[in-house]
């Protein structure tokens with residue numbers, strides 16, 4: 001894309017380490033005279049796009065000082081939690097401040113002696129009403145040998161962001177990362193990989209190329225000239241954040257010791273890369289340009305995140321990066337999670353999207369009973385819609401054609417529910433109303449019939465006692481234990497209750513969030529496992545005396561066990577699948593119809 005041109009004088013940003021071991025950086029911003037001659041308000045965003053939580057990055061900024069172009073100190077007034085009023089100056093103003101960077105995630109700053117990952121929203125002040133002003137960013141004083149990876153172009157020895165939105169959308173990675181590159185359809189792709197891992201990095205690059213190739217086929221090419229993958233390995237981490245021309249990814253190095261770990265990483269890469277189109281370009285109108293002062297709400301996260309969470313599997317399957325049996329297990333797990341979640345009766349996908357800021361990003365013990373996950377349920381609804389499109393086209397078209405059509409119609413611009421319904425109407429040849437009112441605006445149960453019919457699959461819901469294998473399946477005790485149900489989940493390994501399923505035996509007994517079960521039938525229980533073992537000694541209908549501590553008082557509760565209502569969804573190939581169903585499966589996944597039960 002041609003760079004936007006601007007005649008505004010740029011803000012010159014310089015970033016220096018203060019103490020890397022203390023995770024401290026200094027930022028200097030030189031505002032040109034024209035920007036501050038009449039005074040201005042400088043602010044730090046409260047949040048960063050793609051992660052819908054007010055993070056108040058300003059809490060990690062201090063020692064703010066202002067001098068004018070003649071080097072004279074100038075007063076400032078802090079006007080709200082994240083904004084400072086700058087005095088008028090005809091000679092320009094230079095603002096410096098300290099940043100604390102000690103949170104390694106894809107949406108926060110992290111700097112230490114090995115690297116720095118900088119998020120624009122957490123780093124750079126912007127001038128209110130002057131978001132269109134460009135920035136030139138320089139780095140000074142970092143350890144010898146460190147390099148910079150960013151999707152921003154070089155200009156005059158610095159990195160140029162044409163405006164503040166672009167700066168926020170272009171994270172920086174500094175350090176001694178390993179660089180990889182490939183070219184496809186005239187575009188350059190770079191990977192900057194940080195951190196040690198025991199895996200095969202060449203394989204990651206190769207599969208990334210295949211993933212990128214599948215997306216190019218869906219959308220007919222790429223909407224950029226250069227794209228950057230920032231991939232950082234750090235123990236017990238997983239995350240991704242999408243940007244227009246790059247993505248930040250975090251992965252656990254240990255996951256590369258198992259095949260599943262690679263498959264999971266490939267799926268994450270596919271997910272974030274698909275966002276190049278879905279959410280970074282085709283997007284709800286509030287999702288760019290952004291208001292950084294506070295919450296920006298959209299009803300479309302079921303589409304932006306849920307549908308992307310379905311397409312991630314289509315992409316890795318078509319790229320030949322993962323086996324079908326693994327995807328079948330993941331899709332089955334999402335189906336199972338949704339059916340086991342009481343909140344599915346309380347909240348629609350549209351409502352879950354709208355409330356993402358206060359619910360999905362602020363989970364509580366109430367979440368499972370009051371919300372749906374717009375990622376998981378959105379993906380399952382995407383699959384149902386995909387199957388509907390297959391059935392309407394004798395297997396020829398699916399969700400990727402839905403995306404191709406949307407891209408043709410909306411391209412790099414805003415899109416709303418009307419455009420989504422319109423694309424469905426035109427591809428399926430019928431009114432989208434009933435589907436939308438059931439599954440997107442309503443709370444109807446997921447329905448697998450179109451998926452089964454389109455692809456020759458079976459989605460079987462099995463009770464816990466039907467899933468026992470080997471000698472367990474013959475063991476009467478194991479069968480009885482699988483049948484018993486209290487409706488309790490615990491916080492980690494301890495005996496404190498995390499959740500009580502509505503209407504369950506535990507709910508009827510009067511047990512609740514946060515209580516600690518100290519004994520079952522007179523036997524001391526010190527862990528969740530001990531509670532489960534004691535309860536597991538019973539059968540549906542058996543009565544237990546449970547002692548539980550609640551805010552320091554121990555009470556007695558009568559628990560009558562029930563039969564386990566939870567079901568696990570298993571996805572398998574139908575032995576009687578027709579040639580048409582098998583062809584549709586192949587059109588969907590790019591893989592042959594599974595030969596045996598998977």
Ligand SMILES: [Zn+2]
Nearest residue numbers: 271275305308
């Ligand atoms: Zn996403």
